[in-house]
Amino acid sequence: MTRMIARIATLVALSALLAGCNLRPLYAGGTSGVVASELGNVEIEPIAGKAGWLLRNALKDQLEAFEGQEAKYRLTVALEDKIAGFGVRSDDRITRERRTLRARYQLVRLSDSVVVLDATAGSDAGIDVVSSEYATLAAEDTALENLANRVSNQIVTRLSLFARTEANTSPEP
Known part of the structure; x- marks a missing residue:
């Protein structure tokens, strides 16, 4: 019984500490919140290639949920999509591939053409190379779709974190 009381007391103390640590939800206010309204003001430039098309569509799907009045920012993305074989059999046939998708992106403020955010994102996926060429190509395409979403x-x-920081540093009207 005393153990249980001690655990409850510890839980209450930790809850009090957590409440005082100034954690705030990133999307506080929902679609009318500060972050959502800033994300709605981002226009996405076209991105070259199949990977670019997939990434741009994934970005649009996420950012269109936050409908803004007018574009304040332009997002430009440069992609690097690579497939490298790394599993090799004794007969020099590749058995495993790694597909890597890296994006360097910049957020440009349209009012003065200043780059306000310059960052990178990326992910990779492993692909089994099987005897069926069609199955391997399908696996590569599926990996690319998943990588674009990630x-x-x-x-x-990262844009959301930028928007929150901007909202906290910009002067109130």
Whole structure:
């Protein structure tokens, strides 16, 4: 019984500490919050290639949830998509591939063309190379779609953090 009371007391003390640590939800206020309204003001430039098309669509899917009035920022993305074989049999046939998608992106403020955010995002995926060429190509395409979604999530998260920081540092009207 005393153990249980001690655990409850510890839990209450930790809860009090957590409440005082100034944690705030990133998307506080929902779609009318500060972060959401800033994300709605981002226009995405076209990105070259199949990987670019997939990434741009993934970004649009996430950012269109936050509808803004007018574009304040432009997001430009340069992609690097690589496939490298690394599993090799004794007969020199590749058995495993790694597909890597890296994105360097910049957020440009349209009012004065200043780059306000310059960052990178990336992810990789392993692909089994099987005897069926069609199956291997399908696995490579699926990996690319998944990578585009992961990189998109990383970019939107970083844009959200930027938007929150901007909202906290900009003067109140």
